[in-house]
Amino acid sequence: MPDTMPEPNDFICFAVYSTGHAFNRVYKPLLEALDLTYPQYLVMVALWARDDQTVGSLGETLLLESSTLTPLLKRLEKEGFVTRSRDPADERHVRVRLTEKGAALQEKARDYPACVDAATGLAPDALRALRTSILSVRSALLKAAG
Amino acid sequence: MPDTMPEPNDFICFAVYSTGHAFNRVYKPLLEALDLTYPQYLVMVALWARDDQTVGSLGETLLLESSTLTPLLKRLEKEGFVTRSRDPADERHVRVRLTEKGAALQEKARDYPACVDAATGLAPDALRALRTSILSVRSALLKAAG
DNA sequence: CTCGATTATATCGTATACGATTAGATCGTA
DNA sequence: TACGATCTAATCGTATACGATATAATCGAG
Numbered sequence: 001m002p003d004t005m006p007e008p009n010d011f012i013c014f015a016v017y018s019t020g021h022a023f024n025r026v027y028k029p030l031l032e033a034l035d036l037t038y039p040q041y042l043v044m045v046a047l048w049a050r051d052d053q054t055v056g057s058l059g060e061t062l063l064l065e066s067s068t069l070t071p072l073l074k075r076l077e078k079e080g081f082v083t084r085s086r087d088p089a090d091e092r093h094v095r096v097r098l099t100e101k102g103a104a105l106q107e108k109a110r111d112y113p114a115c116v117d118a119a120t121g122l123a124p125d126a127l128r129a130l131r132t133s134i135l136s137v138r139s140a141l142l143k144a145a146g
Numbered sequence: 147m148p149d150t151m152p153e154p155n156d157f158i159c160f161a162v163y164s165t166g167h168a169f170n171r172v173y174k175p176l177l178e179a180l181d182l183t184y185p186q187y188l189v190m191v192a193l194w195a196r197d198d199q200t201v202g203s204l205g206e207t208l209l210l211e212s213s214t215l216t217p218l219l220k221r222l223e224k225e226g227f228v229t230r231s232r233d234p235a236d237e238r239h240v241r242v243r244l245t246e247k248g249a250a251l252q253e254k255a256r257d258y259p260a261c262v263d264a265a266t267g268l269a270p271d272a273l274r275a276l277r278t279s280i281l282s283v284r285s286a287l288l289k290a291a292g
Numbered sequence: 293c294t295c296g297a298t299t300a301t302a303t304c305g306t307a308t309a310c311g312a313t314t315a316g317a318t319c320g321t322a
Numbered sequence: 323t324a325c326g327a328t329c330t331a332a333t334c335g336t337a338t339a340c341g342a343t344a345t346a347a348t349c350g351a352g
Contacts, residue, residue, distance in 0.1 A: 005195040006259065008188055008207055012273055013169040013262060015280040017188070018209045020166045021309080022287035023159040028310090039338060042154055042163070049151040055301060061154055063164045066301050068339050075337080092300040092347050113157060120158065121286030122279075127158055130279050133268075134161040137276070140267030141168035167339080174340090185308060201331060212331050214309050221307080238317050238330040 016134070026119050030112050034105055040076055041109070043069070047082065047098050048106045054093045063142075081105065162280070172265050176258050180251055186222055187255070189215070193228065193244050194252045200239045209288075227251065 008014040027038050036044065039062075046061050047053065055066050055073065062069075073096055076082045081102035087093040117127055154160040173184050182190065185208075192207050193199065201212050201219065208215075219242055222228045227248035233239040263273055 006191070007195045008191050009281065010277075011191070011259060012266065012277045012280075013166075013173065013184075014188060014191075014208075015277045015284065016162055016169060017166045017184075019280050019284040019287070020159075020163045021209055022284045022291065023162060024309090025291040026287050027159065037337065038159075038163075042160060045152070045154050045157070045160075049153045056299090062160075063167055064338095065340060067303075067341080070302055072338075086301095090300085090348070094301065113152065116159060119287055119290035120283045122283060126279075130276075130283070131156075131158045131161045133272075133276050134158075134165050134280075135155065137266045137268060138161070138165040138168045141165070141172050141265055144265035145168065145171040170339090183307065202329095210308095211310060213311080213333075216332055218308075232331095236318070236330090240331065 012137075023116065026116055027112070030109075030115065034108060035079060036081075036105075039064075039068075039072060040081075043072065043076065043096075044081065044098075044102065044105060044109075047096065047102070051103075052095055052097050054087070054095060056093070058096065076102070158283075169262065172262055173258070176255075176261065180254055181225060182227075182251075185210075185214075185218060186227075189218065189222065189242075190227065190244075190248065190251060190255075193242065193248070197249075198241055198243050200233070200241060202239070204242065222248070 008018075024038050027041070031038060031041050034041075042062055043058060046058055053061075055069050058064070058073075059066060059069055073082065073084055077084050080099055083097050083099060084094050085097075087095050117124070120127060122130065154164075170184050173187065177184060177187050180187075188208055189204060192204055199207075201215050204210070204219075205212060205215055219228065219230055223230050226245055229243050229245060230240055231243075233241050263270070266273060268276065
């Protein structure tokens with residue numbers, strides 16, 4: 001029997017890829033109220049969890065390169081959400097810190113995660129299980145990619 | 147008790163977002179052998195499953211806008227993988243068709259999905275269950291986004 | 293102490309992504 | 323059958339993403 005040709009939805013990679021875009025569409029109207037894009041929001045989340053990080057540290061957390069982060073951080077700086085300054089102890093490092101304005105955004109964004117979680121249509125338990133499963137896939141992929 | 151601040155990995159959206167990047171890293175060396183980027187590969191997958199589609203149809207399948215697809219398709223055309231031509235029956239539509247060269251790529255890419263599936267570290271059953279779960283989330287998100 | 297190796301960030305080129313707008317073709321109705 | 327509404331792609335502006343390279347600072351072997 002001739003197996004039918006696989007379609008994009010048959011691929012786990014496409015399921016992940018397109019669901020990422022779908023999350024973006026849900027977040028966009030929420031984040032526009034804060035003048036943040038989604039990747040910028042992720043940087044803010046990382047800084048709300050731990051302030052005063054280097055570009056490299058943020059890149060490790062978010063799995064992004066400096067070539068992505070540097071322009072993004074400059075835009076966050078221009079908006080007045082963070083400051084960027086060379087570490088006097090080691091001028092190679094750039095330390096990124098929240099401004100008061102940047103820290104204050106956390107309040108306004110407090111309900112966003114619950115709001116988006118609800119939009120997934122999954123119960124908290126199922127959502128947690130799904131996240132764990134995806135993170136294990138990510139870990140395996142990164143190991144495979146070297 | 148003061149709950150600790152949520153980190154990016156606690157967010158399902160970030161798990162999906164970053165795993166998408168991880169898939170890309172695994173695919174990149176494979177696809178470079180075919181002179182394809184990952185989004186270009188997805189378009190080829192869609193065309194291998196069903197040739198002769200309009201830009202709009204590809205966009206529906208891949209959840210991408212014409213503003214993303216048009217330049218991408220022009221690059222695929224320049225590489226000689228597809229042709230683009232206005233539909234004589236309705237000049238608003240642009241029909242995208244595989245060339246022989248484009249159709250031939252399917253052979254070379256035959257093993258890629260199994261290869262990447264293996265890199266996820268999940269058994270076929272678990273992988274299928276994960277994909278189904280993610281697609282249901284995507285569906286719910288798109289409905290929520292309106 | 294010095295100079296090549298390493299490290300951290302920034303820069304550059306190319307390719308997504310998307311919203312808003314535009315251009316051109318087709319449709320629907322008076 | 324005109325002609326405004328609708329539909330389909332394409333265009334434009336902005337913001338990711340990443341590999342390759344550049345630059346500046348620090349490290350380390352001799």
